[in-house]
Amino acid sequence: MEPHLLGWNANFDEYFRPYKIKGLRAGRVTCKIKDNYLVTFEEKSITARITGRFRHNAQLNKDFPAVGDWVVYEIKNSNPHAFIHAILPRENAYVRKLPISGGRKLNNGVIGGGKTEEQVIASNINTAFIVVGLDNNFEIRRIERFLTLIYNSGIEPVVILNKVDLCINIAEYINQVKEIANKVTVHSVSAEKNVNMDVFFKYLMCGKTVIFLGSSGVGKSTITNFLVGNEIQKIQSISKLTGKGKHTTTNCELISLQTGGIIIDTPGIRELQLWGDVEILEQSFEEIKQLSYYCKFKNCQHRKEQGCAIQKAINDKRLSQSRVNSYKKQLAELQRLDTRRRDFKKKLNKK
Ligand SMILES: Nc1nc2c(ncn2[C@@H]2O[C@H](COP(=O)(O)OP(=O)(O)OP(=O)(O)O)[C@@H](O)[C@H]2O)c(=O)[nH]1
Numbered sequence: 001m002e003p004h005l006l007g008w009n010a011n012f013d014e015y016f017r018p019y020k021i022k023g024l025r026a027g028r029v030t031c032k033i034k035d036n037y038l039v040t041f042e043e044k045s046i047t048a049r050i051t052g053r054f055r056h057n058a059q060l061n062k063d064f065p066a067v068g069d070w071v072v073y074e075i076k077n078s079n080p081h082a083f084i085h086a087i088l089p090r091e092n093a094y095v096r097k098l099p100i101s102g103g104r105k106l107n108n109g110v111i112g113g114g115k116t117e118e119q120v121i122a123s124n125i126n127t128a129f130i131v132v133g134l135d136n137n138f139e140i141r142r143i144e145r146f147l148t149l150i151y152n153s154g155i156e157p158v159v160i161l162n163k164v165d166l167c168i169n170i171a172e173y174i175n176q177v178k179e180i181a182n183k184v185t186v187h188s189v190s191a192e193k194n195v196n197m198d199v200f201f202k203y204l205m206c207g208k209t210v211i212f213l214g215s216s217g218v219g220k221s222t223i224t225n226f227l228v229g230n231e232i233q234k235i236q237s238i239s240k241l242t243g244k245g246k247h248t249t250t251n252c253e254l255i256s257l258q259t260g261g262i263i264i265d266t267p268g269i270r271e272l273q274l275w276g277d278v279e280i281l282e283q284s285f286e287e288i289k290q291l292s293y294y295c296k297f298k299n300c301q302h303r304k305e306q307g308c309a310i311q312k313a314i315n316d317k318r319l320s321q322s323r324v325n326s327y328k329k330q331l332a333e334l335q336r337l338d339t340r341r342r343d344f345k346k347k348l349n350k351k
């Protein structure tokens, strides 16, 4: 495999020159668990750790290697793993705020208090796809939020309206996106019915790296599976890092496609929606929250329970069923994501 298949380019070549003279190597971080990194170059992967000096100089979270980074490493014969000396300058990075201390409060919809730090989720990305479902998932405010994040990261955003097979007024949705972001490219596709799926290939040319963002259920996995086809080429599975056998679920991965394109899919990308989770839901569905205080049972699921104030409001036409459905859906989504986040933490702790 030629190095450029992983996204190596002339800039990195330039940055790498002084290290190359010293006999060091360069590779891309394809996986990260705690202090262990999987570094890949020319189809070979090696587990790596940062050197003591690197650790000493690193102050912030973003100073540490992230998935997608090109790093400079050294192999010492006596050691089973390689040593990372440096990160080559990132062309861009997808970041989110990481809460590092408590005391956070919601004030007029803005989360304040506490301290946050920038966390690099993935780096050196060419395109970020914001995936939205054209079922009941379409939410223009959410697209706005993702766009802000992506613009801040210096990555090209592209909006993907998935599940066109379930939608009759596609143009209306495209217009809505155009209203808030007229320069952003919008594609409507159906991953399941293979409609318009060839639009992806121009973004996935050799050495190009992409990420898929979007809330749970919009079809990110279905799209990825479609693009990967049967010839899945996960560069390495996490098992190599953990040494826990082949059935360990992959937690973070950089998937190399037949086209030479690369998809980064790390848990951090998927969890991004979660930040400030519960409070946000209580804000956006405040009237439901208020009504629920009048339900007969404290743990009311608002289905068919006796004395459910929300059901009553629907019957009285004070509240729409679709609004309640969307509340339940988002709640379920947050809970699912929360479980995933905890699972991931558990796995890290086991290390
Ligand atoms: N009708 C229709 N259904 C689709 C389409 N794409 C995905 N789906 C369905 O939508 C559901 C969710 O798809 P996923 O690919 O799991 O969604 P995801 O975004 O990866 O969700 P998470 O893994 O929870 O983040 C699945 O039942 C898919 O079969 C589509 O184009 N049309």
Ligand SMILES: [Zn+2]
Pocket: 292, 295, 296, 300, 301, 302, 303, 305, 307, 308, 309, 310, 311
């Ligand atoms: Zn209820």
